[in-house]
Amino acid sequence: MQDEHDKRASVNRRAGAARRWMAALAATLCAGLAAPPPAQAQDGWPNKPLTMLIPYAPGGTTDIIGRILADKVGRILGQTVVADNRGGAGGTIAGTMLARSDPNGYTIMLEHIGFAFNATLYPHLSYDPLKDITPVAYVGQTPNVLVVTNSLPVHNVREFLDYARAHPGAINYGSGGVGSAGHLPMAWLQSKEHLQLTHIPYKGSGPAITDLISGRIEAMLLPIPAVLPYIHSGQVRPIATSGAARAASLPDLPTMMEAGVKGFDYEPWYGVFVRAGTPPPVVSKLHDAINQALQDPETQKKMLEQGLAVQAWPQQKFQQTVRDDTEKWRGIIRSLNIKMN
Numbered sequence: 011m012q013d014e015h016d017k018r019a020s021v022n023r024r025a026g027a028a029r030r031w032m033a034a035l036a037a038t039l040c041a042g043l044a045a046p047p048p049a050q051a052q053d054g055w056p057n058k059p060l061t062m063l064i065p066y067a068p069g070g071t072t073d074i075i076g077r078i079l080a081d082k083v084g085r086i087l088g089q090t091v092v093a094d095n096r097g098g099a100g101g102t103i104a105g106t107m108l109a110r111s112d113p114n115g116y117t118i119m120l121e122h123i124g125f126a127f128n129a130t131l132y133p134h135l136s137y138d139p140l141k142d143i144t145p146v147a148y149v150g151q152t153p154n155v156l157v158v159t160n161s162l163p164v165h166n167v168r169e170f171l172d173y174a175r176a177h178p179g180a181i182n183y184g185s186g187g188v189g190s191a192g193h194l195p196m197a198w199l200q201s202k203e204h205l206q207l208t209h210i211p212y213k214g215s216g217p218a219i220t221d222l223i224s225g226r227i228e229a230m231l232l233p234i235p236a237v238l239p240y241i242h243s244g245q246v247r248p249i250a251t252s253g254a255a256r257a258a259s260l261p262d263l264p265t266m267m268e269a270g271v272k273g274f275d276y277e278p279w280y281g282v283f284v285r286a287g288t289p290p291p292v293v294s295k296l297h298d299a300i301n302q303a304l305q306d307p308e309t310q311k312k313m314l315e316q317g318l319a320v321q322a323w324p325q326q327k328f329q330q331t332v333r334d335d336t337e338k339w340r341g342i343i344r345s346l347n348i349k350m351n
Contacts, residue, residue: 055291056116058089060087060089060115062079062120063094063108064093064096064097064104065096065100066095071316074316077093078309078313083300086303099350100131102128108283109136112285113284114289115295118146120283121283122152122281125283125332125336127339130340131350141286144285144286145283145325145328146328147328148279149279149313149318150280151253151280152317152319154234154252154278155231155234155248155252155263156229156230157232157247158229160225162181165247165249166264166269167266174207180208182208182226182227182228182229183209183227183228183231184222185215186214186215187211187213192230194346195231198342199231201342201345210227215230223240235315235316241260248263249263250264251263280318281332
């Protein structure tokens with residue numbers, strides 16, 4: 011009798027163990043169905059709309075470029091890319107939002123070279139631009155041009171420099187604000203050439219251009235598309251472009267370096283960024299979609315109308331450019347002792 015009882019107990023123990031094993035297996039399978047592994051989840055990206063943060067106000071060059079790109083990339087990916095303007099604080103409001111977003115590729119940001127300024131301009135940022143944000147794709151660059159009001163008696167860079175030295179503080183130059191892409195290169199020029207220029211910051215470049223035309227200020231450094239109509243109409247006078255090579259839209263105008271300002275190479279770029287930690291397959295797919303968009307003739311035409319010379323780069327090249335420009339402008343900004351709160 012005792013043997014029979016022991017046999018039944020042993021069978022019951024084995025049956026109980028089997029039930030527990032089956033229950034654990036079922037739980038594991040259910041968990042697997044509810045939450046696919048990361049690689050499987052990435053394979054489905056994107057399965058919902060994306061948000062493209064644009065760090066500047068609607069209607070400007072960055073906004074227009076962003077919306078052109080968002081439309082084409084959305085068509086390629088098969089999902090809507092919603093442009094979301096988050097202007098203010100030199101682009102750091104949008105940068106903060108991106109740095110705090112989930113690293114899943116559904117929040118992206120279009121930025122320009124101002125991204126390379128911000129780590130130094132804003133020492134109290136809540137994020138590290140180089141560590142918390144990843145460059146994904148280069149979009150293109152916009153050549154800039156130094157223009158003066160017609161009442162200023164200068165017609166080339168040498169005359170501009172000579173006049174500035176002969177009249178310290180008399181040349182007022184405008185920009186879209188302290189630390190902006192129109193301010194820092196002019197402050198750099200002032201430092202390189204030992205000039206005394208007076209900076210007049212505006213809330214955006216539009217009002218500054220109006221004052222340039224009317225003669226209330228004497229000079230500005232601007233993206234060529236923003237000022238080309240006024241150049242053609244004779245309302246302002248171009249002096250030189252800021253890039254390494256002459257601009258296609260102003261082929262007869264020399265560069266600053268050609269005119270004798272050694273090392274003055276300023277070519278603002280645009281690019282797309284994501285939150286650091288975004289899975290590499292997602293980053294790669296987004297990069298490829300952007301490059302495909304940039305190869306579309308209609309997209310190229312629309313971008314060129316905004317003065318953007320588009321070019322598809324490998325991601326590594328863009329990442330290195332961002333690092334190099336951040337380091338370059340760190341030295342310049344510190345030497346100029348320019349800081350934002």
